Amino acid sequence: MSNKPHKHLAGSHLKVQARLMLDEEIAFGPGKADLLDAIHATGSISAAGKQLGMSYRRTWMLVDSMNRCFQQPLVETATGGAKGGGSQLSALGVEVLKHYRELQAAIDLVTREHFPVFQPWLRSSPLPATA
Structure with missing residues (x-):
């Protein structure tokens, strides 16, 4: 099966994202991963x-x-002082982020493999909302 998009669906993109749920709460997902990356970068x-x-x-x-x-x-936080506060990822935070990024990369690979199945069923763009 070819991975080339159909002409009428050239702009279509199937995106599947992992969310780790703990009961009804999102324990971790793409936004939280991006936040951990930003905390790591900015402190x-x-x-x-x-x-x-x-x-x-x-x-x-x-x-x-x-x-x-x-x-x-x-995420671990330090209170103010002469240098001010700050935040950093804990060792567990680093591990969770690493494994989540690996999980998302595996999902992306599988999604690319299966996109040709879904592509013929998708519109080129969503219809306007009705409500």
Whole structure:
């Protein structure tokens, strides 16, 4: 089976993303992975949120959710002082992020293999919402 898109669906893109659910709460997913990457890069929860275009409150809520869902915090924070506070990924946070990125890469590979099956059934773009 060819992986070339049909002409009328050249813009179509099938995207499948992994979410780790703990009961009804999203323990980890693509947005939280991006947030961990940004915290690692900036050393700050608030700077990471700004980098991702998230409000301060939303950023802290996501960190809190991750830290509540895992047996150990994924993000560790330091309080102020002469140098100010800061945040970093815990050892578990580094491991969770690494394995999540590997899982997503495997899902992306499988998605590319199966996209030709779904492609003929998809519209070139979604219809407008009716409500």
